[in-house]
Amino acid sequence: xxxxxxxxxxxxxxxxxxxxxxxxxxxxxxxxxxxxxxxxxxxxxxxxxxxxxxxxxxxxxxxxxxxxxxxxxxxxxxxxxxxxxxxxxxxxxxxxxxxxxxxxxxxxxxxxxxxxxxxxxxxxxxxxxxxxxxxxxxxxxxxxxxxxxxxxxxxxxxxxxxxxxxxxxxxxxxxxxxxxxxxxxxxxxxxxxxxxxxxxxxxxxxxxxxxxxxxxxxxxxxxxxxxxxxxxxxxxxxxxxxxxxxxxxxxxxxxxxxxxxxxxxxxxxxxxxxxxxxxxxxxxxxxxxxxxxxxxxxxxxxxxxxxxxxxxxxxxxxxxxxxxxxxxxxxxxxxxxxxxx
Ligand code: WQD
Numbered sequence: 001x002x003x004x005x006x007x008x009x010x011x012x013x014x015x016x017x018x019x020x021x022x023x024x025x026x027x028x029x030x031x032x033x034x035x036x037x038x039x040x041x042x043x044x045x046x047x048x049x050x051x052x053x054x055x056x057x058x059x060x061x062x063x064x065x066x067x068x069x070x071x072x073x074x075x076x077x078x079x080x081x082x083x084x085x086x087x088x089x090x091x092x093x094x095x096x097x098x099x100x101x102x103x104x105x106x107x108x109x110x111x112x113x114x115x116x117x118x119x120x121x122x123x124x125x126x127x128x129x130x131x132x133x134x135x136x137x138x139x140x141x142x143x144x145x146x147x148x149x150x151x152x153x154x155x156x157x158x159x160x161x162x163x164x165x166x167x168x169x170x171x172x173x174x175x176x177x178x179x180x181x182x183x184x185x186x187x188x189x190x191x192x193x194x195x196x197x198x199x200x201x202x203x204x205x206x207x208x209x210x211x212x213x214x215x216x217x218x219x220x221x222x223x224x225x226x227x228x229x230x231x232x233x234x235x236x237x238x239x240x241x242x243x244x245x246x247x248x249x250x251x252x253x254x255x256x257x258x259x260x261x262x263x264x265x266x267x268x269x270x271x272x273x274x275x276x277x278x279x280x281x282x283x284x285x286x287x288x289x290x291x292x293x294x295x296x297x298x299x300x301x302x303x304x305x306x307x308x309x310x311x312x313x314x315x316x317x318x319x320x321x322x323x324x325x326x327x328x329x330x331x332x333x334x335x336x337x338x339x340x341x
Contacts, residue, residue, distance in 0.1 A: 001025055001026060001027040002026055002027065002077040002078065002253060003026075003027045003028075003029060003073065003075055003076050003077055003078075004021055004026045004027070004028055004029070004076070004077065004078040004079070004080065004249065005028075005029045005030075005031060005073060005076050005078070005079045005080070006018055006021070006028055006029070006030050006031070006053075006079075006080045006082065007031045007032070007060060007079065007080070007081045007082055007083035007109065008031070008032055008037075008081070008082030008083035008084065008124075009028070009030030009031065009032055009053070009055075009080075009082065010030060010032040010034065010037035010038070010039070010041040010042065010055070011032070011036060011037050011082055011083075012182065012192075012193045012194065012238065013082055013124065013179070013182055013238055013241060013242065014030075014032070014080075014082040014083075015037075015041050015044065015045055015191045016186060016191060016238045016239055016241070016242035017080060017082070017241075017242040017245045017246070018030060018045050018053055019045055019048050019049055019186065019191070019242065020239075020242045020243050020245070020246045021080075021245075021246055021249075022045070022049040022051050022053065023049055024246050024250075026078075026246075026249075028053040028054070029053065029054040029055075029056065029073060029076070030042075030053050030054065030055045030056070031056055031058045031060065031069065031083065032055065032057065032058070032083070033057065033058060033059045033060065033083070034057060035085075036085075036194070036196055037194060038194070039055065041191060041194070042055055043190075044186075044190040044191040045190075045191060047188070047190045048186060048188050048190050048191070056069065060083055060101075060105035060108060060109060061100060061101060061104060061105055061108075063108045066105075066108040066109060066111075066112055067108075067112055069112075070109075070112035070113065070115075070116070071112075074116060076116065076119060077118075077119065077120065077253060078119065078120040078121070078122070078249050078252065078253060079109065079113060079119060079120070079121050079122070080122040080124075080245055080249065081106065081109060081121065081122065081123050081124060082124045083105060084101065084102040084105075084124065084154065085097065085098055085101045085102060085151070086151060087151065087200050088128075088148070088149045088151045088152070088200065088299065089149075089200060090151075091149045091150040091151035091152075091154075092149050092150060092299075095150035098150045098151055098154050099150065099154060102151070102154035102155075102158065103154050103157055103158065103161070106123075106158050106161055106162075107161065110161065110162070110165050110172070113169075113172060114165065114169045114171075114172060116171070117171060118171045118172075119171065119172055120173055120174070120249060120252030120253050121162065121172060121173070121174040121175075121252075122174070122175050122177060122245055122248050122249055122252075123158060123159065123162055123174060123175070123176040123177065124177065124179070125155045125158065125159055125176040125177060125178045125179070125263075126152065126155045126178055126179055127178050127179065127180045127181075127234070127265065127267070127304055127306065128147070128148065128149075128151070128152040128155060129144050129145070129147070129152060129155050129156050129159070129178060130142050130143075130144065130145060130178075130304065131145030131146065131147070131148055131152075131301060132145070132301040132302060132303075132304075133145075133304060136271070136303060136304070136305060137269060137271075137305050137306055137307035137308075138265065138304060138305065138306055138307055139265070139307040139309070139310070140178070140263045140264065140265055140307075140310055144156055148299045148301070149299060158176075159176045159263070162174045162176065162261060163261045166260040166261045167260070167261075170260070172260070173252050173257055173260045173261070174252075174260065174261050174262075175248045175251070175252060175257070175261075175262045175263070175264065176261070176262070176263045176264075177244060177245065177248060177264055177266050178263065178264065178265050178266065179236065179241060179266050179267075180233065180234035180235070180236050180265070180266065180267035180268075180304065180305065180306050181201075181202075181233045181234060181235045181236060181267075182236055182237075182238045182241050183203045183235045183236070183237065183238065183323075183326045183327075183330060184203075184237045184238050184239065184321070184325065184326030184327070184329045184330050185238065185329040185330055185332070185333035186238075186239060186329070187239070187329055189329070189332050189333050189336050192329070192330070192333030192336075192337070193238075193330070193333070194337075195208065195334075195337070202233075202274060202277060203235070203277065203326075203327070203330050204330070204334075205217055206277065206278065206281050206289060206327075206330075207281070207330050207331055207333070207334035208334065209289060209290055209291070210281060210285055210287055210289060210331060210334065211334050211335060211338050213338070215290065216290035216291055216292055217278070217289060217290065217291035217292075218291070218292060218294040219274050219275070219278075219291050219292065219293045219294065220274075220294060220295070220296055220297035220300060221293070221294070221295060221296035221297070221300070222275075222293045223296070224296075224302050224303075225302060226273055226302065226303060227273065228273050228275050228276070230273045230274035230275045231273065231274055231300055231301070231302055231303065232271040232272065232273050232302070232303035232304070232305065233271070233272060233303075233304055233305065234267035234268055234269070234270060234271060234272070234304060234305035234306050235268070235272055235277065235323055235326060236266060236267050236268050236319055236326075237319065237321035237322075237325055237326040237329075238326075239321060240268075240319040240320060240321050241266055243317065244264075244266050244311065244315065244317045247315050247316065247317045248264065248315060251315065258314075262314075264310055264311045264314070264315060265306040265307065265308065265310065265311060266306070266311060267305060267306025267308060267319075268305075268306070268308070268319045268323075269305065269306055269307065269308040269319075270305060271303060271304075271305035272305075272323055276323075277323065277327070278291060280323045280324050280327045281327045281331065283324060283327075284324050284327045284328040284331060285327075285328075285331045
């Protein structure tokens with residue numbers, strides 16, 4: 001069984017990807033510093049797959065520890081790199097934290113992988129690199145814009161670091177996956193998005209409002225040039241997203257990649273407004289959501305949704321789960337974690 005190392009593997013997307021990797025027969029080793037997760041997630045993964053992945057608590061900012069890890073695991077065949085800070089607003093206040101945690105750590109990991117015989121590398125990137133795209137849906141050829149935040153910049157820089165490294169390290173091949181908006185939870189409700197602190201993202205804020213933890217959802221603006229005035233995004237179910245990682249890893253391991261560094265957008269291809277997400281929640285929960293329209297949020301773009309042709313045609317992957325599936329699972333997850341508090 002090929003050994004795959006998943007950095008940030010106890011996080012939201014990481015844990016769902018570990019489940020799909022294990023279900024596909026890979027031997028998974030998780031690295032996580034537990035800064036935005038807990039070891040309890042391991043129990044959730046195990047309850048789904050029946051196999052407990054190896055977990056090593058490791059701060060990737062510790063270059064010596066990263067070196068020791070990959071000396072120990074020198075039989076690794078693939079690495080999926082999720083580990084990063086991801087709060088857009090926080091990155092504006094603390095840019096150096098983001099450049100250290102998202103960029104320096106990538107350099108330390110790649111510096112060790114280049115010493116190994118052959119490694120396949122999957123990078124967690126984001127549609128945020130496109131900013132407000134000039135044309136919709138957004139293809140992988142859309143121009144990279146001036147980043148809206150240091151977080152977004154770390155994704156752009158990350159892709160450039162990987163591209164430049166793959167050029168000089170023939171044994172290293174990589175794919176950057178540009179996620180649109182990941183939402184939802186595993187249908188087993190054993191894993192989901194851990195709510196640490198006040199949620200920045202829309203869906204956890206909706207479910208926390210639905211369960212009564214938050215008084216009401218603030219909808220950040222309804223005066224945008226869209227059909228209902230609220231911003232449009234491409235909300236992709238986290239399980240569909242996780243499956244794409246397994247397919248992308250297999251593409252590299254089987255040598256089906258067409259170049260040493262490839263990029264794919266991962267989305268549903270469908271744009272959904274904030275109010276439509278609210279309606280989806282109300283449909284699947286049977287509850288009316290408390291919300292109020294407030295002013296626009298600084299840095300928000302009007303509309304972003306993916307052109308999915310390249311992922312469909314090259315990876316042979318497309319989403320199968322709907323927004324209602326995602327909202328239903330997110331709601332069930334919210335109810336479960338509040339019941340066990
Ligand atoms: C979605 C829409 C808000 C909260 C960010 C990152 C992206 C990725 C996903 C990491 C927007 C509106 C939100 C609320 C609201 N993160 N909203 N009230 O900003 O599209 O993307 O998170 O990879 O890289 O940029 O996601 O969920 O924050 O917002 O009205 O309380 O919901 O204005 O239109 P976003 P989001």
